[in-house]
Every structure is written in structure tokens, then in C-alpha cells.
Amino acid sequence: MDKIYLYTIIFLLSSFQLSAQQMLNGKIVDEESQETLPGAYIFIKSESGETLFNAYTDENGAFKVQKPAVGTFVLEASFIGYQTTRKTYSDLKSNNLGSIILMQDATQLQEIEVTGQIMTGEVKGDTVSFNANAYKTRSQASAGELVRKMPGVRMTGGTIEVQGETVGRVLVDGEPFFGDDPAMAMQNLPVAVIDKIEFLDQKSDQARLTGFDDGETIKTINIITKKETRGGKFGQLFAGYGTDDNYLVGGAVHFFEGAQRISVMGLSNNINQQNFSADDLTGAFGSGNDRGWGRRSSDDLTVRELPGITKTNSIGTNFTDKFDNGKAKFSGNYFFNDSQNRLQRTSERDYILPSDSLQLYDENRNDETNSQTHRLNMKLEYDISERHAIIWRPRVQYEKGTFSGLLTGRNLYDKQTPISETANATKSSNEALRVDNDFTYRYKFGKVGRTISTSIETGWRENNSESNLVSVNRNYQSNNIDSLIQRTLSDNSSFQYEVEIEYTEPIGEKSQLRLEYEIGNDKSANIQEVSQREMENPVFEMDSTLSNEFDNGYMRHEMSLGYQYAGDKLRIYSSMNYEIANLDSDRLFPGYENTQRTFKNFIPRLYLTYEPDKSTNIRIGYRADTDAPSVRQLQDVIDNSNPLQISMGNPALEQEYSHRFFARARKINLENSKSFFMYLSGGLRENFMGTSTYIATQDTLIQNDVLLRQGGQLTLPVNLNNAWNANTSISFGFPLSFMKSNLNLDTRLSYSNQPGLINNELNTNHNLGLGQGLSITSNVGEKLDFNIGTSANYNIVRSTLQEDRDANYYSQSTRLDLYYNFWKGFFFSTNVNNQLYIGLGEEFDQSIWLMNADFGYRVPPSENLEFKVTVFDLLNQNTSINRNVTDVYIETVRTDVLQQFFMLTMTYNIRAFGAAAKPEY
Structure with missing residues (x-):
């Protein structure tokens, strides 16, 4: 109470x-x-x-x-x-x-062009705008190269951070471009079309419809194009061939005519470039910390970049336009991707056991994955009249794929003393269909600020898979060897809906109330049929211990009262939600069992923005939230695809309740181009869904049927407390006039407290991370462009079960990007990247140099046609290393990546502007 x-x-x-x-x-x-x-x-x-x-x-x-x-x-x-x-x-x-x-x-x-001094930009509330002309880049640069020169921006792999927050959306002239995919827009827009870059906090669709700020925002980049480029076409066509039969061919062409924008693109290569961009060839390298596990989740026109080496064939198209005198905005895209991925990976894992003892787990895997993806997305925003408006967003995604993998795993007391091992061969196929449909309607009353709106969201999933496993297992203590031949058929489907009705009422010009009711349900059915056979017997027999059938429902009701105040300098949003959630799960096989849970929670939220002057912005936020256990986590079904690492669910799991907060401060002086950003965030989780790990001291039967070898691990989710984390990022930028460049300093501090159970004893891993970055970006001109930066990170890791054990490690990434147009159309460019690792272990501690180099020529007078010779990994040292710290183990992973090769590439840049532009309304 x-x-x-x-x-x-x-x-x-x-x-x-x-x-x-x-x-x-x-x-x-x-x-x-x-x-x-x-x-x-x-x-x-x-x-x-x-x-x-x-x-x-x-x-x-x-x-x-x-x-x-x-x-x-x-x-x-x-x-x-x-x-x-x-x-x-x-x-x-x-x-x-x-x-x-x-x-x-x-x-x-004319006066500005001839005599005017270029202003760096301007500040408008939550929005910071920078003039593109104030930052010099090479003439063929992309938007990403321009943005990384601006203060408060940090780009790591495919992730863009602005003022400490991850960018979730890129707009062009305020409209969507490539859906919700920031990296795609950054790679495909040339600086030649850009007038300004805006960094802003975009409100949710519901907030923009009703005018009620619910505090939910997405860090957004809005690229404002030059007026003269809004009619015409631009893009790139490229083709390259190199040693070892490496090849690259593709292109992207964009047609702009006022509000109408059409993009068509295609890509085919075997050099690990998995998403569209001619200049992003560094995707061929695993650059260590940020690429080892894949860089992104799926977006409209991209795929999650897989570790290893990938051959890709893909096409895509994007369309946006306005109709009915600008009242209707339509956008849509279609994407197809076919990929073939090869992964070779080794990992070393140290389990933290009670009584100062350790157990090691080494793994080698060699996998091949083939997948095809079709994705169709559309969005319609229509202001039917001054009072009526709708947003409709249908989405369809279809995937199918095959997988084959070889895995060898070994548990050890130390490097020389094995306990048990397994050798697995797996082949599987899967097919999945996903259909989502969101519809929102809003009605404005005669009184300003009084609205009523309703939204309906539905989602349907269907996923079918078949997997075949052959495993040979050995116990070194008894020298027993056994085999496992297993076939698994899975059929999973779900339907979910959410209906919301919202009413807003002004209480004065600057204040507004919101009443909201929401109901949602997630119904799912899961069938898993597992059969096994002996080596000498060709007939499969069902294993009832591993097979199951579940029907699940998760019904949720939520009532909310919200308030917002929008003053000149101070803006406040607060709400109090009350949520009732009912979980109802029926196990139909083997044996009927019903599991029910009811969760009741108050969920408060509070956001505050204060702007004492134009150059200063302070934003503070707090929100509570709930997270229900997934169907998979609740099922006490055993997964023995790796007999040394068995997992299962836990029907006793409770709902997780989290507290999250952030604070952000921004100070920009555009007269001297100095900037200061600070971002602080953290979270506390009650009933944290952590992991309980049991490490067998002898051969053990799980559920009286499934064998867990000595040294093997059984993991299942459990509720724990005292899980929290905190992070801060501080950046400071200012110009270096003497060398026509900009300096950015970035300091990072993080701390996590992650609990877990090991053989029923509580272990908490404390991880303190200290980071310091420094970057210098040139502002010289089009003929000379360089960026140099270094990021050092030191992690202090302590475990409560073994407080004296030193698991600290240090990594540093240093990179130089250089472009020099040294004579007429001839140019040279290179990027040099050094990865330094200390404290990962004798085999992994090293200093790795990665170097790419281009020598090319652009044909005058337009210089749109370009030829270049590229060498990848000039020093032949490319590798990928990762360190992972969890509640029960510390792991170091090495992944094989693409090695040195040479390539000749021809690129044609399309630049045709000035066509008569349709009005943008």
C-alpha cells in the first residue's frame, strides 16, 4: 500500500x-x-x-x-x-x-552565398538543426559521413547514437524514407541533396493525432533537402570483381518529384555486405566488439547482419506520396532477401561455481544457414477533414530457411582435464508467416484539445519447423559413449489483438487531461512432437518427455488517467495506469495441466522537459512497466539440442515489474560551435526473470528420462531480485580552428548488478564499465576529408561467489578514415582500424590491425563515373573477438571473418536535378 x-x-x-x-x-x-x-x-x-x-x-x-x-x-x-x-x-x-x-x-x-558566413545551425526547443554547408565532406559522401561530423553523434556499426540515445527513425523533409530504418537512409542519401540535419524527439503516432503528448518519443533524424533537388533523380549503380572470385553488383536509384518519392534498389555479392550501400564495404570485416553477434534487428528494408560470411541477393523498393491536397500521406515498401551464411566460431566459457571452483566449457561450431525473406509494409495517414483523421498500417512478412550445423562441446575442470563432451550434427528447416494490422481513428470536437480516438492492433503468427539431430556423447569419468538420433516437428501459431479508446479534454490552453482504456489478448497454440530411434533401428518412436502441446492466453486490461502541461519553458506529462493481467495456460500433452496467474499493478509515468533558454534543454523521465513471462519460458519442456547444455521452462514464473528512468541535458552555443550533452539512464527490476543453472556433478536424469552428463548444465528461468543497471554518457564538442576540424570528447560510465542461481546458490555479477572516446573530424573541404577517433573501454568484473577472481579486461578501438583527391580526378582513400584486447586470456589478447585502401579515378567533367581498385584487409589480420558477461559465466568468443582480397569496382553516380517538382502541399 x-x-x-x-x-x-x-x-x-x-x-x-x-x-x-x-x-x-x-x-x-x-x-x-x-x-x-x-x-x-x-x-x-x-x-x-x-x-x-x-x-x-x-x-x-x-x-x-x-x-x-x-x-x-x-x-x-x-x-x-x-x-x-x-x-x-x-x-x-x-x-x-x-x-x-x-x-x-x-x-x-545571392548575398548569403557570396559574403555570408555559414551559420552552424539553430536550436528550436527539442530540435537541434545543423546546416550541412557548415561541415565539409568529400563530394560523393553519404548522409552518414556528414552526420558523424556533427556534435553529439556516435556511429558504431549500423547503430547511430545522438546525444546518448539510439536513433530509431530517419525522415526526409519530415516524411518517412526507407520506413523505420536509420542506417538505410544514412547510406543512400548523398550530401549533394542535403540542406540541413535536424535531431529531434518525434512523438508517437497517437500523440501527433490527438495533440496529447504522452511522453513517448523516438530519437529521430530529419534530413531537410535542398529545394532545387526535390525534383529529379539520384543514386548509384556499381559493379566489382576481385580475387578469389569475389564479386559485388547492385545499385539504388531514387526519384524525387515534390512529395512523391520512389526508390528502387538491388544488391548481389559474396563479400559479406548484407544491406544496401556501395560505400559500406567495411561490412566485409568483423571489427571486433560491435559486429560479433550481428548489428541490428530487422527493419523494413534491411536484415539482421549475421556473424560469419554471407552471400546476399536482395531487391527492394520504397514509395511515398501525398494525395487529396496533402491531407493523405501514403508510404510503402517491399523487400526480398536471399542469403547464404557460413559461420565458424570458437568460444571459451568460465562458469562461476561455489567454493572458489571453476568449470570450463569450450565449443566449436560450423554452421550454414540459407534463408529467404519477403517483407511488405504500408502506412496511410489521412486527415479526412478538420475533425476526422485516421492512421492505417498493414504489414506482412514471410520467411523460410534451412540450417545445417556441426557442433563440438566439451566440459572441463581445467584446460587439460575434460569431464564430458558432445559432437552434434543438426539439419533443420522452417517456414514462418506474420501479418500485422494497426488502425487508429481520431475525432476532434469543436473545443480545441477535446478529442476521442480509438485504435485496433492485430497480429497473427504461424511458424512451422522440422529439425533432425544426431549426437554422440562421452563421459570421461566412466568412459561411457552413447548416441542420440532425434527428430522434432514444431507447429506454433498465435493471434493477438489490442483495442484502445482514448479521450482528451483541455483544462485551459496549456493543460490537458487524458482518459484511456485498453484491452488486449494474446492467444497461442504450440505443438512439439519429438521422436527418437536407436542407431540400429530405423523406426522413430515418440518421446513423451520432450513432446508437448500447449494452449495459452494472456488477457490484459489497463485503465489510465494522464495529464499534460505545455508551457513556454516547462512541459510535464504524467499518468497513472492500473493494469490487470490474467495468464491462462493449458498443457494438453503429456497429461492435462492448467496454469493460471493474475497480475495487478499500478504503473506510474512522469516526463518533464525544461528549457530555461534557447540553447539549454533538460528532460527527465520515469516509467514503470511490466513484462509477462513468454509461453516458452512457462513450459517445463526440455530442449536437449545440445546434450551438454539442456534447457527448460518454469511454470512458476511470475510477472516482472521494472522501474526505468533517464535524465538528459543539452547545452549548445552556435556562435562558437561548442556543445555539451549528458545522458543518464538506469533501471531496477523486481521479480527479474534471471537464470538458474544446475551443473551436474555426476550423470543425472532430468524428469526421470533425459540424461544430463556429468559436467553438463541445466538452465531454467527463475524470478530474482536486486537486478539493476545505470549508464551515463557525457560528450563535449568544439572546433579546432587551427586545423579546420572539430573535436568531440565522449565519456561513458556503466554499472550492472545481475543476479543468478548456480547450483541453488545466489551469485551476483557486478560489471563496472569505464569508457573514453575522442574523435577529430575534418572540416577542410571536398578534396581532403578525414576522421580519426579512438574509444577505450575498461571493464571491472566481480562475482559474489568468487570475489577474489580477476576477470577485468580492456579493449580499445582506434580508427582513421582518410580521403584525398590529390590530382584532378584521381583520389586515394583508406580506413585503418586497430583493435586492442587485454585481459581476455593468452589466446585472445592481441593487437589487430585492419586496413582497407582505395585508389581510384573519376572521369571528368561530371566525375559521375568512377573506377577504383580496392584492397580489403591489406595487413591480413582481420578477426572478430567478443567478451560476454552474464550472471553465471564469463565467455570469450572468436568468429571467422572474410580474409584479404583485391577488387576492381566501377560506380556510376546519378545526379539529375531540376525537373519540375510537384507541390508538397
């Missing part, structure tokens, strides 16, 4: 009404093209010229500004390159000012 009282007090304190004032709204539009103008300034002035209030337009060219109390006032709208517009209003009846037209000022544009 104390927790309920505390949450209620927090909610009430944050839910008071601070003022009641009216807001004016409208749009700023270009006179000639009728395009909206994001980033235009709005000033509300008295008749005498005194500025009363000011604002700026968002990514859609819309603005909201406080309405003055005086009867007559002047609205002044300005935008760089346009004549300033002034309009006088008297006794205004409506708060909607409609579209305000700005005319281009050719004289002003």
Missing part, C-alpha cells in the same frame, strides 16, 4: 493546472511551390513593434504560438532566403490563421 500512496502523491503533484491561455496555429508555405517551410520563425508583436511571443514551425511547417491579450497585434514570419511577411490582426475570431505565404528573396540568397 505504501507504494500505491507514493505513486498517487507523485501523480497528483504533477497534475496541477498551471495556466489557461489560448494558442494561435497555422502553416508557413512557399508562394511558388506551395511547399511548407520547416524551421521558419514566427513573432507576435504589438502595434509598436515590441515582441510579445515567438515560435517556429515544426517538420510539417506548422506552428503554435501564444495568443496575446491585446485586440490588435502583428504577426511576423521569416525564413532564410525569403522576404519577411508581416500581417496585422484585429479582433480575431478564430485561432486558426491558415496558410501564411512567404516569397523567395533572390537578392538575399
Whole structure:
């Protein structure tokens, strides 16, 4: 009850009404093209010229500004390159000012181009905007090369971090580009089309529909293109062939005509480039810490990059447009990918046992995976009228694949004393279909801020697989050898829905309440049929211990009361949710058993944004959340695909309850181009779903039927407490005028407290991570471009069961990227990467140098046609090493990667701008 009282007090304190004032709204539009103008300034002035209030337009060219109390006032709208517009209003009846037209000022544009000093950018509330011309890159650079030069940006593999937060979306002129795939947009947009780069916190679809800020945001990059490039086409076509029969062919062409944008792309190669980009050839290398396990999850037009070496064939298309005078926005994409992956990996794992003892596990695996993926996504946003609006988002994904793998695993007391081992051969095939459909409707009442909306989300999954396992196992203590021949058929399906109704009510111009009710259910059926046979007997017989059939339901009800306050400098959102969830699981085979759980929780949330001045932004957030155990985690079904590492579920699992917080501070001085960012986050989990590991001291039967060899491990999920983590990132950037470059310093600190059970004894791994990064990005010009940076990380690892054991390790990654156009169309480029590892063990401690080099020529006068010779891994030292720390073991992993080869590549850059552009409304 104390927790309920505390949450209620927090909610009430944050839910008071601070003022009641009216807001004016409208749009700023270009006179000639009728395009909206994001980033235009709005000033509300008295008749005498005194500025009363000011604002700026968002990514859609819309603005909201406080309405003055005086009867007559002047609205002044300005935008760089346009004549300033002034309009006088008297006794205004409506708060909607409609579209305000700005005319281009050719004289002003000419003066800026000839004599004007390029401004670094501007700050507009949550949005930081940087002018592309203030950062010099090579002429053929992509958006990613431009963005990495900007303060507060950190790019690691396919992940982009801005001000300590991971970027989840990239927009072009405020509209989706390549769905929700940041890396794809960064790789395919050339700097030639970019005018500005904006970093912002984009609100959820529901918040943008209703106008009620629910505090949920996605860190977003909005790329504003140059007006003259919004009509035409651009892209790349490339082909290359190299030693060892390595090849690369593909391209991407983008057609822009106002709001209509069409992209077509294709890629085929055997050099490990798994996603579209001609210049991202460093994807051929495993660069250590960030590539060992794959870099990304699936997005609209990309696949998760697999470790090992992959042969890829893929095509994709992306389409966006506006209809009905700009009220309807449609976007969609289709993607097909065919990949063949080979993985060779070795790993060494140290299990942390009670009484200062250790057990080792070594594993070697050689896998081949073939997969095909079809993905279709669409989204329609339609403002049917001033009061009615909808968002509809259907998605379909189909996958099929085959897998074959060889695995050898060995448990040891020490390096020379084995306990048990296994050798497995596995072949499997799978087929999966996924269909999702989300629909949201909103109605605005006559009173501003009063809305009602409803959303329906549905999802259907079907997954079928067949797996065949042949395993030979040995116990070194008794010298017993046995074999296992097993076939597994799985059929899993699920249907889930979620229905939500939301009502918002203004309580003054700056305050708003929200009432919400949500109901959802996740129904699933799982059938697993496992059969075994003896070596000399060709007939399979069902194993009832490993076979199962389950029907599961997870019904959830949630009621919520929310409040927001939107002041000039202070914005608050708070809510109190009450959730009731019922889990109902029926085991139909072997033997009927019903499992029911009911979870009841208060879930508070609070977000606060404070802007004391234009250059400073502080944002603080707290949210609680729940996480129910998955169907797989609840099933007490044994998985013995690796007989030395058996796993099973736990029907007694409870729901996990988490507390998460963050704090972010930003200070930017655009006059001297100095910037400061700080991001702090952390979390505490109650009933943390951790792992219980049992390490057999002798041959043991699990459920009286499945043999666990001496030294083998049985793992199952359990609820534990005292699981928490904290992270902070601080970055500081400023120009180095003497060398025409920018310096960025990045300091990172992390701590995790992760509990686990080992042979029923509690072990907690404490992991303290210290990181320091430094990067210098050039701002010289198009002919010389370089980036140099280093990132050092030191991890201090301690386990409560073995506090004296030193598992500390140090890694450092240093990289130089250099491009030099040394004479006419001839150029040289290289990237050099050093990976230093200390403390991983004698076999893994090393300093690895990776070097690529290009020598090329661009044919004048357009220089669109390019020939280059590339050498990959010039020093022939490429490798991939990872260190993983969990609650029960510390593991070091090495993965084989692509080795040295040479390639000749021809690239044609398409740059055809200036076609008549359709209006963007």
C-alpha cells in the first residue's frame, strides 16, 4: 500500500493546472511551390513593434504560438532566403490563421552565398538543426559521413547514437524514407541533396493525432533537402570483381518529384555486405566488439547482419506520396532477401561455481544457414477533414530457411582435464508467416484539445519447423559413449489483438487531461512432437518427455488517467495506469495441466522537459512497466539440442515489474560551435526473470528420462531480485580552428548488478564499465576529408561467489578514415582500424590491425563515373573477438571473418536535378 500512496502523491503533484491561455496555429508555405517551410520563425508583436511571443514551425511547417491579450497585434514570419511577411490582426475570431505565404528573396540568397558566413545551425526547443554547408565532406559522401561530423553523434556499426540515445527513425523533409530504418537512409542519401540535419524527439503516432503528448518519443533524424533537388533523380549503380572470385553488383536509384518519392534498389555479392550501400564495404570485416553477434534487428528494408560470411541477393523498393491536397500521406515498401551464411566460431566459457571452483566449457561450431525473406509494409495517414483523421498500417512478412550445423562441446575442470563432451550434427528447416494490422481513428470536437480516438492492433503468427539431430556423447569419468538420433516437428501459431479508446479534454490552453482504456489478448497454440530411434533401428518412436502441446492466453486490461502541461519553458506529462493481467495456460500433452496467474499493478509515468533558454534543454523521465513471462519460458519442456547444455521452462514464473528512468541535458552555443550533452539512464527490476543453472556433478536424469552428463548444465528461468543497471554518457564538442576540424570528447560510465542461481546458490555479477572516446573530424573541404577517433573501454568484473577472481579486461578501438583527391580526378582513400584486447586470456589478447585502401579515378567533367581498385584487409589480420558477461559465466568468443582480397569496382553516380517538382502541399 505504501507504494500505491507514493505513486498517487507523485501523480497528483504533477497534475496541477498551471495556466489557461489560448494558442494561435497555422502553416508557413512557399508562394511558388506551395511547399511548407520547416524551421521558419514566427513573432507576435504589438502595434509598436515590441515582441510579445515567438515560435517556429515544426517538420510539417506548422506552428503554435501564444495568443496575446491585446485586440490588435502583428504577426511576423521569416525564413532564410525569403522576404519577411508581416500581417496585422484585429479582433480575431478564430485561432486558426491558415496558410501564411512567404516569397523567395533572390537578392538575399545571392548575398548569403557570396559574403555570408555559414551559420552552424539553430536550436528550436527539442530540435537541434545543423546546416550541412557548415561541415565539409568529400563530394560523393553519404548522409552518414556528414552526420558523424556533427556534435553529439556516435556511429558504431549500423547503430547511430545522438546525444546518448539510439536513433530509431530517419525522415526526409519530415516524411518517412526507407520506413523505420536509420542506417538505410544514412547510406543512400548523398550530401549533394542535403540542406540541413535536424535531431529531434518525434512523438508517437497517437500523440501527433490527438495533440496529447504522452511522453513517448523516438530519437529521430530529419534530413531537410535542398529545394532545387526535390525534383529529379539520384543514386548509384556499381559493379566489382576481385580475387578469389569475389564479386559485388547492385545499385539504388531514387526519384524525387515534390512529395512523391520512389526508390528502387538491388544488391548481389559474396563479400559479406548484407544491406544496401556501395560505400559500406567495411561490412566485409568483423571489427571486433560491435559486429560479433550481428548489428541490428530487422527493419523494413534491411536484415539482421549475421556473424560469419554471407552471400546476399536482395531487391527492394520504397514509395511515398501525398494525395487529396496533402491531407493523405501514403508510404510503402517491399523487400526480398536471399542469403547464404557460413559461420565458424570458437568460444571459451568460465562458469562461476561455489567454493572458489571453476568449470570450463569450450565449443566449436560450423554452421550454414540459407534463408529467404519477403517483407511488405504500408502506412496511410489521412486527415479526412478538420475533425476526422485516421492512421492505417498493414504489414506482412514471410520467411523460410534451412540450417545445417556441426557442433563440438566439451566440459572441463581445467584446460587439460575434460569431464564430458558432445559432437552434434543438426539439419533443420522452417517456414514462418506474420501479418500485422494497426488502425487508429481520431475525432476532434469543436473545443480545441477535446478529442476521442480509438485504435485496433492485430497480429497473427504461424511458424512451422522440422529439425533432425544426431549426437554422440562421452563421459570421461566412466568412459561411457552413447548416441542420440532425434527428430522434432514444431507447429506454433498465435493471434493477438489490442483495442484502445482514448479521450482528451483541455483544462485551459496549456493543460490537458487524458482518459484511456485498453484491452488486449494474446492467444497461442504450440505443438512439439519429438521422436527418437536407436542407431540400429530405423523406426522413430515418440518421446513423451520432450513432446508437448500447449494452449495459452494472456488477457490484459489497463485503465489510465494522464495529464499534460505545455508551457513556454516547462512541459510535464504524467499518468497513472492500473493494469490487470490474467495468464491462462493449458498443457494438453503429456497429461492435462492448467496454469493460471493474475497480475495487478499500478504503473506510474512522469516526463518533464525544461528549457530555461534557447540553447539549454533538460528532460527527465520515469516509467514503470511490466513484462509477462513468454509461453516458452512457462513450459517445463526440455530442449536437449545440445546434450551438454539442456534447457527448460518454469511454470512458476511470475510477472516482472521494472522501474526505468533517464535524465538528459543539452547545452549548445552556435556562435562558437561548442556543445555539451549528458545522458543518464538506469533501471531496477523486481521479480527479474534471471537464470538458474544446475551443473551436474555426476550423470543425472532430468524428469526421470533425459540424461544430463556429468559436467553438463541445466538452465531454467527463475524470478530474482536486486537486478539493476545505470549508464551515463557525457560528450563535449568544439572546433579546432587551427586545423579546420572539430573535436568531440565522449565519456561513458556503466554499472550492472545481475543476479543468478548456480547450483541453488545466489551469485551476483557486478560489471563496472569505464569508457573514453575522442574523435577529430575534418572540416577542410571536398578534396581532403578525414576522421580519426579512438574509444577505450575498461571493464571491472566481480562475482559474489568468487570475489577474489580477476576477470577485468580492456579493449580499445582506434580508427582513421582518410580521403584525398590529390590530382584532378584521381583520389586515394583508406580506413585503418586497430583493435586492442587485454585481459581476455593468452589466446585472445592481441593487437589487430585492419586496413582497407582505395585508389581510384573519376572521369571528368561530371566525375559521375568512377573506377577504383580496392584492397580489403591489406595487413591480413582481420578477426572478430567478443567478451560476454552474464550472471553465471564469463565467455570469450572468436568468429571467422572474410580474409584479404583485391577488387576492381566501377560506380556510376546519378545526379539529375531540376525537373519540375510537384507541390508538397
